[in-house]
Amino acid sequence: xxxLNLLVGGPTSQWPDQLTAGKVSGDWIGADRGTLRxxxxxxxxxxxxxxxxxxxxxxxxxxxxxxxxxxxAKPEKDETDTxxxxxxxxxxxxxxxxxxxGATGGRLDHFLANLWMVLEPRYRKFAPHIRFIDKQNxxxxxxxxxxxxxxxxxxxxxxxxxxxxxxxxxxxxxxYNLKNANVTRPISYASNEFIGETNHFSFDSGMVAVIQxxx
Amino acid sequence: xxxLNLLVGGPTSQWPDQLTAGKVSGDWIGADRGTLRxxxxxxxxxxxxxxxxxxxxxxxxxxxxxxxxxxxAKPEKDETDTxxxxxxxxxxxxxxxxxxxGATGGRLDHFLANLWMVLEPRYRKFAPHIRFIDKQNxxxxxxxxxxxxxxxxxxxxxxxxxxxxxxxxxxxxxxYNLKNANVTRPISYASNEFIGETNHFSFDSGMVAVIQxxx
Numbered sequence: 001x002x003x004l005n006l007l008v009g010g011p012t013s014q015w016p017d018q019l020t021a022g023k024v025s026g027d028w029i030g031a032d033r034g035t036l037r038x039x040x041x042x043x044x045x046x047x048x049x050x051x052x053x054x055x056x057x058x059x060x061x062x063x064x065x066x067x068x069x070x071x072x073a074k075p076e077k078d079e080t081d082t083x084x085x086x087x088x089x090x091x092x093x094x095x096x097x098x099x100x101x102g103a104t105g106g107r108l109d110h111f112l113a114n115l116w117m118v119l120e121p122r123y124r125k126f127a128p129h130i131r132f133i134d135k136q137n138x139x140x141x142x143x144x145x146x147x148x149x150x151x152x153x154x155x156x157x158x159x160x161x162x163x164x165x166x167x168x169x170x171x172x173x174x175x176y177n178l179k180n181a182n183v184t185r186p187i188s189y190a191s192n193e194f195i196g197e198t199n200h201f202s203f204d205s206g207m208v209a210v211i212q213x214x215x
Numbered sequence: 216x217x218x219l220n221l222l223v224g225g226p227t228s229q230w231p232d233q234l235t236a237g238k239v240s241g242d243w244i245g246a247d248r249g250t251l252r253x254x255x256x257x258x259x260x261x262x263x264x265x266x267x268x269x270x271x272x273x274x275x276x277x278x279x280x281x282x283x284x285x286x287x288a289k290p291e292k293d294e295t296d297t298x299x300x301x302x303x304x305x306x307x308x309x310x311x312x313x314x315x316x317g318a319t320g321g322r323l324d325h326f327l328a329n330l331w332m333v334l335e336p337r338y339r340k341f342a343p344h345i346r347f348i349d350k351q352n353x354x355x356x357x358x359x360x361x362x363x364x365x366x367x368x369x370x371x372x373x374x375x376x377x378x379x380x381x382x383x384x385x386x387x388x389x390x391y392n393l394k395n396a397n398v399t400r401p402i403s404y405a406s407n408e409f410i411g412e413t414n415h416f417s418f419d420s421g422m423v424a425v426i427q428x429x430x
Contacts, residue, residue: 013228054430080405104323107428108352109374112403119400137323159324164400185334185379186401188327190295213322215269 002026003097006089007034007045008082008114009054014105014134024101027093031085034102035063047071049088050081082114090126097129104134115139119163119207127207137213146202151194155212158192158199166206173199217241218312221304222249222260223297223329224269229320229349239316242308246300249317250278262286264303265296297329305341312344319349330354334378334422342422352428361417366409370427373407373414381421388414 005024008031018024022041030038032050036059048067052060053075064070073084082103089098103114118127118141127141138152141163151158158174162183171178175193188211201208220239223246233239237256245253247265251274263282267275268290279285288299297318304313318329333342333356342356353367356378366373373389377398386393390408403426416423 105320106351107372107405107426107430108319108349108354109372109376109403109405109426109428112374112376112401112426113405116401116403134323136321139323157322157324159327161324161327186327186331188324188331190322190324190328211322211324211327213324215322 001096003099004029004089004093004095006031006082006085006098006100007038008085008100008102009033009037009050010102010104010110011106012037012102014136015101016133016135019101024099026099027095029085029089029093030063030067031102032081035067037102039063039066046093047085047088049073049085051075051077080110080113082110083117086117086123086130090123090129095129097131098126099131099133101133103132104137115209116163124207136215137211140210142203142208142210144204144206146200148198148200149210150198151196152212155214156193157190157211157213158194159211159213160189160192160201161209161211162187162189163207163209166203166208168202168204169208170202171199172201174201216311218314219244219304219308219310221246221297221300221313221315222253223300223315223317224248224252224265225317225319225325226321227252227317229351230316231348231350234316239314241314242310244300244304244308245278245282246317247296250282252317254278254281261308262300262303264288264300266290266292295325295328297325298332301332301338301345305338305344310344312346313341314346314348316348318347319352330424331378339422351430352426355425357418357423357425359419359421361415363413363415364425365413366411367427370429371408372405372426372428373409374426374428375404375407375416376424376426377402377404378422378424381418381423383417383419384423385417386414387416389416 006029028045030045030048033054035048047069049071051073132139166183169181221244243260245260245263248269250263253260262284264286266288347354381398384396
């Protein structure tokens with residue numbers, strides 16, 4: 001399985017340790033301030049995307065000197081830097097998975113825009129290939145079906161999040177179970193836990209996010 | 216206008232400076248670890264609520280010695296400590312506003328559960344009285360109507376967040392405008408800004424959150 005990483009501009013305090021240490025494997029795309037942060041980690045992204053309005057002239061010069069493929073957008077655009085970067089990542093590159101870092105913490109309007117991006121018609125079919133990763137959380141997305149999920153060794157908690165109305169949500173073998181629940185609004189079923197290393201869940205309509213987290 | 220404060224157990228790194236300094240005025244309720252943190256700030260909450268499963272025996276003893284009204288819940292309950300606390304705050308106390316601290320940052324399953332609580336039928340009518348406050352964000356909630364909103368002096372950004380489908384969302388006088396938008400899914404219209412000190416918005420159905428934030 002091949003994966004592409006994307007770093008957007010959220011606070012570095014939310015990065016997982018592996019990223020802070022510059023040890024996340026794979027190719028990178030940088031969005032806005034994320035590009036500069038990648039360069040500081042010694043990582044040159046394949047593409048740098050954004051309006052770069054948060055960078056000083058010197059910082060922008062450094063980005064332009066280092067990255068071969070720069071896509072500079074107008075500051076007063078309709079799309080966020082994250083949307084622009086995800087579009088490039090999904091349409092121009094062919095990886096099995098897109099791992100997004102820097103999309104959480106800090107401004108909550110940004111986090112919610114990032115989270116709900118997967119509900120946009122243009123990104124919806126890609127949702128199962130997208131992960132958001134930070135210091136305490138991994139978020140993955142599922143379209144209707146039946147799934148086996150595997151516990152991440154460093155995470156204690158498991159949550160099922162209905163991103164929109166969901167029918168027949170069944171959690172058969174987790175610590176807390178649900179059977180054919182019809183969920184009419186977004187709910188975060190938080191603080192569930194794995195029993196063993198793998199568990200299962202299924203649903204018939206809508207989109208579900210699974211969050212593995214730790215304190 | 217009278218207000219009640221609620222401190223839940225999210226990371227203290229997300230607290231606004233005023234809270235860290237123990238200078239938020241008004242009465243308090245503590246949920247789970249929030250109670251202990253209030254005591255450490257020199258604040259004795261009116262009520263302490265939760266399963267207290269994150270406290271040591273000594274910490275729980277301190278809480279029980281200090282707070283007159285303790286509502287201890289079973290750890291394996293269906294409701295979160297935040298839900299229990301909000302229920303007590305809204306039903307037993309009669310304040311005009313409930314300001315919730317400690318509900319953001321850290322575990323995202325917790326944050327989403329906290330955010331979406333206002334969509335529960337039992338809390339819905341109280342939503343306009345609830346605020347979430349952290350270091351960089353203030354979140355307020357609106358039911359259908361026409362509103363004037365006032366810029367918080369320390370915040371730069373303004374976001375309109377459709378918590379569910381919303382009809383005729385109009386932003387007439389902000390930096391970026393919308394006219395009678397029918398929004399069919401949750402969207403965070405992020406990074407808008409006030410023009411002047413007060414602006415307006417209106418919508419006909421659903422619920423909208425307004426987030427004022429800063430970098």
